[in-house]
Amino acid sequence: MEEILTITNLTKSYGSKEILKGIDIHASRGEIIGYIGPNGAGKSTTVKIILGLEGDYGGEIKLFGENIKHNAIDYKRKIGYVPEIADVYDNLTGYEYLTFIGQLYGLELEEAADKSQSLMALFGVGEAYHSRISSYSKGMRQKLLIIASLIHNPDLLFLDEPINGLDANSVMIFKEILTQLAAQGKTIFYSSHIMDVVEKISSRIILLYDGKIAADGTFAQLQASNAEGTLERIFNQLTGFHEHQEIGEKFVSIVQGGQA
Numbered sequence: 001m002e003e004i005l006t007i008t009n010l011t012k013s014y015g016s017k018e019i020l021k022g023i024d025i026h027a028s029r030g031e032i033i034g035y036i037g038p039n040g041a042g043k044s045t046t047v048k049i050i051l052g053l054e055g056d057y058g059g060e061i062k063l064f065g066e067n068i069k070h071n072a073i074d075y076k077r078k079i080g081y082v083p084e085i086a087d088v089y090d091n092l093t094g095y096e097y098l099t100f101i102g103q104l105y106g107l108e109l110e111e112a113a114d115k116s117q118s119l120m121a122l123f124g125v126g127e128a129y130h131s132r133i134s135s136y137s138k139g140m141r142q143k144l145l146i147i148a149s150l151i152h153n154p155d156l157l158f159l160d161e162p163i164n165g166l167d168a169n170s171v172m173i174f175k176e177i178l179t180q181l182a183a184q185g186k187t188i189f190y191s192s193h194i195m196d197v198v199e200k201i202s203s204r205i206i207l208l209y210d211g212k213i214a215a216d217g218t219f220a221q222l223q224a225s226n227a228e229g230t231l232e233r234i235f236n237q238l239t240g241f242h243e244h245q246e247i248g249e250k251f252v253s254i255v256q257g258g259q260a
């Protein structure tokens with residue numbers, strides 16, 4: 001299988017805080033990798049390093065066979081990214097934003113416009129194409145971000161909580177899009193805390209915990225070597241967490257004026 005992304009012994013610190021303590025990740029063509037871990041584990045940090053948005057790291061990252069340190073610009077054309085929190089230019093219309101992004105990636109205006117309009121229509125937001133983004137609902141903005149990440153037909157896609165705000169029908173469409181993209185040989189990194197979605201769509205799941213890769217395998221493999229049952233239970237087990245009931249009870253008690 002052609003290796004698209006190879007991360008070897010990646011380390012990253014912020015000040016004296018070690019976030020990534022030497023992680024190894026291999027991703028091949030056509031894989032959908034569910035990249036999970038507790039809040040603050042370093043998932044976004046990993047993605048930002050791969051995208052070249054964070055420079056100061058240890059270890060080696062190869063994309064499409066080349067070390068990203070030696071090939072600073074070219075590889076970015078082959079990557080799409082849906083950030084968890086995005087600064088979208090509110091004053092632009094959907095048309096202006098998407099054609100701007102498309103042209104940044106080297107598309108001609110007409111091609112970018114045709115693609116954008118068709119993709120917005122398919123996602124059920126075609127009538128908002130010429131409206132300002134400031135008037136979009138949360139889900140409409142998310143659809144815009146998804147389209148913007150795909151407009152240049154990237155080979156590698158990084159998605160951070162991509163279905164945030166999407167309604168149930170749109171989630172079904174989006175899952176189908178991911179399945180089709182993977183079948184076309186695209187590689188997808190899917191970061192999310194919604195465990196049942198990760199469980200269903202990922203061909204492989206990687207769990208980042210305490211700066212290291214705590215698990216890496218198919219859902220079936222994770223079940224075989226950890227808890228049987230859902231990915232949520234496997235996540236609880238691998239992160240050593242069992243106190244949800246106790247914490248929830250204390251929380252409600254304090255809300256109601258009781259003792260901690």
Ligand SMILES: Nc1ncnc2c1ncn2[C@@H]1O[C@H](COP(=O)(O)OP(=O)(O)OP(=O)(O)O)[C@@H](O)[C@H]1O
Pocket residue numbers: 014019037038039040041042043044045046
């Ligand atoms: N620019 C920064 N300066 C200092 N610390 C940072 C910076 N960016 C991230 N961190 C710290 O690095 C750690 C990892 O953050 P990161 O955003 O990668 O986590 P995450 O796994 O994506 O979390 P979440 O699931 O909550 O989105 C956190 O402790 C965070 O406070």
